[in-house]
Amino acid sequence: MALEPKDPSQEDVVQRLVREIGITEEQALELIALLGLNWSSLVREAKALLRKQ
Template sequence: MSDKNQTIPIVQKLVQETGIAEAQAYELALLIGMNWNSLVREAKLIRAAARAEVAQDGPPVEN
């Protein structure tokens, strides 16, 4: 890919469908490959872990 700002369509779709960050989706694609079911499964685990952390610690507080 010549333009670093260009996003892979599967990464965009993963972000839209699961709510994880684009950087997380891109890293998953690099680690797992382009298997959609595996990407979604791992993205859901990341999202669930983030929600559990917020539930345990509470929302971030600004100073």
């Protein structure tokens, strides 16, 4: 399991969501605005977005 930085920046999280989950930057920014930087919640909702497409 890879270690995550203690305090990732919003841009880091956006890029990680785009790269690892496959959503757009706009979608990632919207999710962060709603959920904050909680990675587990972001991944769950990003995957839900992909299923709806």
